[in-house]
Amino acid sequence: RKEVEQDPGPFNVPEGATVAFNCTYSNSASQSFFWYRQDCRKEPKLLMSVYSSGNEDGRFTAQLNRASQYISLLIRDSKLSDSATYLCVVNLYNNNDMRFGAGTRLTVKP
């Protein structure tokens, strides 16, 4: 079993749609969680950290469920510019041992 698993997609949605991605992690001792965004042929960039109480940044909402060991990312009112691959990242033991999921690809269409 992979340490961090994501549905690879692709998710093809129309503009304005709401889309949700899930990510599961295997190590219950994992300490911190993130979503990164990666555009085609570009480097990953931090989208948002995921806090225990859940957090929101504009159209993006991230949630953490420690009991079930998954994190989620919700994108509301999708824009064409949201088209990218979204990477789930889990930090084990707070020692900078970052583990990346393989990514979920999103395409937002007009």
Next chain:
Amino acid sequence: EAQVTQNPRYLITVTGKKLTVTCSQNMNHEYMSWYRQDPGLGLRQIYYSMNVEVTDKGDVPEGYKVSRKEKRNFPLILESPSPNQTSLYFCASMGLQLYEQYFGPGTRLTVT
């Protein structure tokens, strides 16, 4: 401008010919790391460094070497490249107070 730079951006080489990919950051970050990204596998960590003269193996260190003689630089060395090292490589740095990693633009390596 805060950034991580990598060179070269693209490299085609032959099996066995030693090569070095340089990585430099200007943010005074303690932590630096190398990843390779392959289709369907995501980013896998090769080596990381918590500070000068401190390096540790990641998930896939075989066939790679690194050094950290200065805080800003973290070169990746392939002593004898093989075709299975054909990949997209990213260098990243991070301050130890926050967990945001800043990635370089990537180096696409092809070994024939």
